[in-house]
Amino acid sequence: MEDEVFAFGVALLCLRRICRRSVWVHDILQAGQQLGEYHRLVQQLRLDDGRFQRYFRLDRDQFDNLQDASYRRAIEPAERLAIYSYRTIAFSYHVGVSTMAGIVGEVARAIWDALVQEDMPVPTTEDWRTIATDFLHRWNFPNCLGSIDGKHVVIKAPDNSGSLFFNYKGTYSVVLLAVVDAQYCFRVVDVGSYGRTSDGGALANSTFGQALRDGTLGLPQDALLPSAEHLGPQPHVFVADEAFQLQYHFLQCMWPFPGHNLSSRQRIFNYRLSQARLIVENTFGNLTAQWRMYRGVIEISPANVDACVKATCVLHNFLRRSTNSTRTSMPSAGDGEAAGLQEVTRVGSNNPTREAIHVREKLMTYFSTEGAVPWKPVA
Secondary structure, three states, X not given: OHHHHHHHHHHHHHHHHHHOOOOOOOHXXXXXXXXXXXXXXXXXXXXXXXXXXXXXXXXXXXXXXXHHHHHXXXXXXXXXXXXXXXXXXXXXXXXXXXXXXXXXXHHHHHHHHHHHHXXXXXXXXXXXXXXXXXXXXXXXXXXXXEEEEEEEEEEOOOOOOOOOOEOOOOOEEEEEEEEEOOOOOEEEEEEEEEOOOOHHHHHHHOHHHHHHHHOOOOOOOOEOEOOEHHHOOEOOEEEOOOOOOOEOOOEOEEOOOOOOOOOHHHHHHHHHHHHHHHHHHHHHHHHHHHOHHHHOOEOOOHHHHHHHHHHHHHHHHHHHHOOOHHHHOOOOHHHHHHHOXXXXXXXXXXXXXXXXXXXXXXXXXXXXXXXXXXXXXXX
C-alpha cells in the first residue's frame, strides 16, 4: 500500500512537470534575475527605448527626473532605492506575496514623500486663481476651481470589516476623492473613506471638505465674469455631478439641471458643465490605463491601498508635468464635439440652497449671452 502511494506521488510530480506551461521570457528579463535589476537590468533596458517605456511606464528622461527628485528631497538611500523600484506597485507578479507585503507600503510612501511637495502641493490662493484662469481659457468655464468626483478602488474585503467597505456596486472598496485642474492634474486627493460612503459623504468627512467648511483653504474672493460686469461678482465654484450637494455655505458645487423638458438655456448650461466635469472622469480613466493595479481587486491591507493610490496620483502629476507629457495630451474645449462630450440629460434630485440656485441662474444666463461659444449655438 505504501509503495502504491509513493508511486502515485511520483507519477503526480512527473505529470505536473509535463503539464507545466512553457512561457517565453525575454533575454533581458532573464539576465535581470541573475545580475541584479537596477545596476544591470536598467542599464540594458536603456539601450531599447520601447522596452524601457513598457517596463517602467515612463521614458528614460522621466525616469532620470524621478531619480533627481529623490536627491533634491535628500531622501535616505533606502527610500531612494524604493523610488527606483516603484514599478513593483503595478508589476507584482514576479515576487512572493510575503515579500510584496513588506515593501509595497514602503515604496508607495517613499514615492509620495519624494514628490508631493513639488507635484501636488497644497494650493495657495494664487494657485486657485491660476486654476480658474486655466478653466476659463481652456474650457470656457469662468470662476471654476476644479472638477471634483470620487472613484471606488476595489479591494479584497478586510478581515472583520463587516459591511463598512461594501459599496452599492456589490464590491468592497475605498473611495478616492479628487479635485482635478484644467490640465488633468490632481490638486487635492483624499483616500480611505469606506466604500459604503457616498461621494457627498466622503467629501463632507474628508480633510479637504472640513477645510472648505472652516474656510481655511484660501479660496479667492468673488470675481466678475468676463464681459459681464452687469451680473456682478460671482463666487468661485467646483463642477461636480449630482452626488454632491449644491450648498453655498459649505461648497459651491455646480451640477446640472435635472429632467428632460429643459429650456434651451438650461441645456446649454448642462452641456458646458458636463464639458468641464468630464475632466476628472478623463483623468480617472488615464489613471486606470496607466496603473494595472486598478484593473482588478487589490489584495493588500487598506492602509497600503491608501498609500498606493496616493503614490499613483502623485506619479500621474509627475508624468503630466514632465518634459515629454505632450505625448499624453488630452483634447481641449476648442475641439468641440470631437472631444467625445455628451450633454447631461438626466440627474437625480437634491436640495440646493437659494444662494446656490441664484449663482447657477447667473451662470446659465452668462453661457447663453456674453459667454456663448461658437460650437454650441444659443438656439
